[in-house]
Every structure is written in C-alpha cells, then in structure tokens.
Amino acid sequence: MKLVLGRDDLAAAAESAIRETGTEPERLAVSPVHKASRGFVNESNADLCEVAIVTVLQAVAHGRPVLLLPLTTLGRHQHQTLVTLGKLSAQDVAGHSVGVRSWSQTTGVWMRGFLTEQYGVDLRKADWTTYEGSHVDGAEDPSWVRRAPTGAKLQADFLEGRLDFGIMGNELPADDRIRTAVRHARETAEQWSREQGFIPVNHVVGVSEAAAANHSAAVLAAYDAMRSVLDTKAEPGQVPLHPVGFGALRGAFTKAAAYALEQGVIPSPVDYDELVERSSAALGVPPARLGG
Template identity: 35%
Template sequence: MNTATQPLKLKTALKTYPHTRALKAGELTDLAIELAFEDVEPIHRAFAPMARHQAYDVSELAIVTYLQAKACGKPVVLLPAVVAARFQQGCIIYDARNGTLDVSSLAGKKVGVRAYSQTTGMWVRAILEKTYGVPLDQIEWITIEGAHLEEYRDPPFVRRVEPGKQLVSMLRAGEIDAAILGNDLPDEPGLEPLIDDAAAADRAWYALHRYVPINHVVVVTKTLADTHPHAVRAVYDLLCRGKASVAAENAGKPDKLLFGYDALRGPLEETLAFCEQQQLLPRKLSVDEILADSIGILGEAGR
C-alpha cells in the first residue's frame, strides 16, 4: 500500500464507556485515521501528561483540567464532545458513626477532596454554594494531591496533608468531617451522602439548569489540529457515531453526552463562572475563545 493512503495513526487515551466501546473494539472506523488506544487505568492518569506535555494526539480530559490548560496557554484544542457527565450531589459523604452532619452545618468544618482542582470538587462546591447557600470560604479544604497543571497553585485557604493520607481513612478517623469523591465512592455502611435524597436533589438541579454537570471532554493537540485538520474531523465524526450507537438505550433520559457548539455553549459559560468564583483559573476565559480553536475545522459538523 502506498504510504500516502495509509491512515494517520493517532495515540489515543479514552476510557471504555458504552459510547466508546465500539471505537475501542474497532467496530467503528474511519479510513483516514487509526486510533491507537493506550491502556490508561484509571483514565485520570492520562490527564496530567496530556495537559502538561501533550502525551497523546487525542485524549479524554477533565473539564477543569482543560480550562486550566487553555488558560495557561497549553497547545490543546477542545472538541465539542462530552464523554463523561454525572449528577454530583451524592458525591459528598460523611461518616455517620462520628455523628450527624448536613449542609446547614458545614461552616467551620474540614472537607476533603483529592485535589482542589478536581472537577467533581468544583461541581460539588458550586452546588453547595449556589443551591444551599453554604459559605465556601468558611470551610477548611483538605487535599491529598495537587493539580494536573504544574502552573496552578491552590488558593491559601486550601491545605495539603502529608503524603500517604487517603480521604476515606481520614473520614473514618474523624480527621475530616466530609469528603468529596468521584468514581471512587465507597460502598461502606456508615459512610452516607451528606445531601438527603441526592437523586431527587439532582433532578431538581437538572430542572433548573437543563444539563448534566460535565466531567470529561475530548481534546486534541494543536499540532494535530494545525497539520491534519481532516484527522480532527474524522475523530469528531467517530465520537458522534459512538454516541449515536447508544442513542436507543439513552432515549428519554437526560443527555449526558452533550455534543456540538450550540449544546455546549450555555453549560460552558456556567462552568467557567464557577471556576472563576472558586479561583481555579489564572485568567479570564470566554466561551468564544475556547470554541474558536476548533470551529474553523469542524464548521457546521460541530453545530
């Protein structure tokens, strides 16, 4: 085969979801590209290498990590594709064996989160403040890791514990009063959601905001976007086809896979506002600046 007709091989980091399974299994393909998937487990281990050094051509990335990377001038380009989203109100827990706790009594308490910049933490803080009126500046935020971006520095009200500490064990020991956890939420008697009937609270949040909080998006390197825009279009088309492959099973449910500039604009504006309020960004970003990186490549296909 002539090398000119061979597909462009793209080093790719994507978690296996129902909507990415067919891509990763080679059932959905494009003649222009070959997605060479790296085995990254858990997927958040790909985020720092991608944000810092563009370790992949195509990568899943937490939305806060992407926004920080963009604000810091990193050469990454957002595709208008959400690959992971979830309702967040069940993600803050406490140990009921240490006494009762609720959102009205969080002021003055210690709340742990893996990193202050973790996307789940950003969403939970936004919900605590905007929905429940919790004064975030009256909480002592405890972290066990730093940000995926080396340039980012935690605000002065955030305290990092010594290496080796884990949030769940700190919660059991009473060293923190509550903890924000994502995919690592424990199923353990005594560890209870802080927000009563979190599922109902999430439904109420959705009724007001009309989108599911965004966790992970897809980015490509600026080098790929500049030199092989056809490949970027092919990547986005495959992601769209992956979403379409699970459309029937997701019918009638809140759309957790927002695709396209029009669908993302409002949620991105609100996400940016939350990040700015929580001192997560080193400079102000606009949605137009973010979308400009790919809109010239995807055009109407990205609408």
C-alpha cells in the same frame, strides 16, 4: 495518532474512522483515564485524549496547546458526592473540615458550586484539605486550602474521623456508615438538571493543537464516529447525559467555568466562544461543523 479514551465503544469507533482517513491510530492504555491528563496537557504526549472539563478550563487559562472536541464521554449527577459519617448536612460545611482529592477535581468543582449556589455556604469558612495537585503545571490551590501531609489518604482520613465531610466520586469507599450530606440527593440533582437544562459534565475530549493542524481530517472523522455512538445511546425526552456539539455543551462549560473562577481553580475567566473559535479555526471548519 495517539489516543487515550476510557470507553471501549468510543475508542473502537474513533480508531476505525481515523484509519479510514489514512492515518494509523494508536490507543494508549491508561487506567484510570484521568492519569493521562497531565502528560497530554503539559507534554502533548497524546493527540486526542479524554480529559475532565475542568482540566480543559485550566489548560486554556494557563496557555496550554489544548483544544476542545465537543464530545461528552462522562456525565453524571454530582449532589451525592458530598458525604459524611455523622448527622451533618450540606448547610453545615462552613466551620467544618472537608477533604477532596484535588482542588481542581471536576467532581469537587461541581459540588462546591452547589454549596455556594444552593446552600449559601461561604467556602472560605470551611477547613479544606486536598491530597494531590492539579493536572496542569503551574496551577496552584488557593491560599485558604491546605495540602495533606505526604502519604495521607483521603479515604482513610474520612473513615477514621479526621474529616467531617468528603467529596468523592468513583473513589468513594464501601462503608455502611457513609451517607450523603444532601438530603434526597438524587431528586435534588435531577431537579437541578431540569432547571439548568443539562447534567453536570465530567469528561470531554481534548485534542492537541498540533494534531488539529496536522491531522484535521482524522480528528473530524473521529468526532463524527464518536458522535454517532453517543447519539444512539441518547434517551428521547431526557436531559442529555452525554451532550455532543458546541451548542449542547455551552451550558455545562459556562457554569463550570463560573464555578472554577469563583473557587480560584482558574486564574482568569475562560470564554466559551473563544474555545469554540480556537477549535474551529485549528481544524479549518466553521463552528456548525462541530454542532455550533
């Protein structure tokens, strides 16, 4: 059973649990972990894979054999990811140029959702540039989004002034000129999460339909083991950074799906209850077994 997990602690727990069921695990070394998504979604070359929440939504919308295993491997605040070199603010995005690695990048979906919801920005009035396509074959950028020329780099275009704004998470370059476009970004993000009841989720765990059918005991054992690791790291009284279980992930998935549909990231709505039902049925368990 082939696994792709970015976190060593989760991978070790999953491997041990899978082995105890009589199935031999094989952890595939892929770094950064998001590079495994294309092969997992389009070619089923892994059985259990860490994937972005938006990749799951796109995969389901495009009929790929991908199921959700409700574990959050990466959650983080996102308001700080809209950056600029000048004096512009989030309210100024309309009428200016903005770069983002991919239109389907989860960080971008969250940040654009904040722009429309909190700052009243009409996304179509900004000049959007992307630098690569989706992980899901067949998913296209909206007609009002342009692709950068081959060889262009987001960081270079931003730092050299060809973009007014950039949306960047881990790929943010180190430069003292960079500042966040959202005032008091940390405080704003924390307030948003308190009001919503969840922190934006970036990465979850996907499982192929074939693995769910052929190795259900191993998949469920891996889920239990990873859940145990994540539960020990939870801070009482705080909005969970790594929610686990179908119930705990409902808010993040529902909001992300709404943002993705509004932004043209997915071609049609994705119903969370259908995700729950598909995963539960494939694994032969009731939703409650996976925190439903």
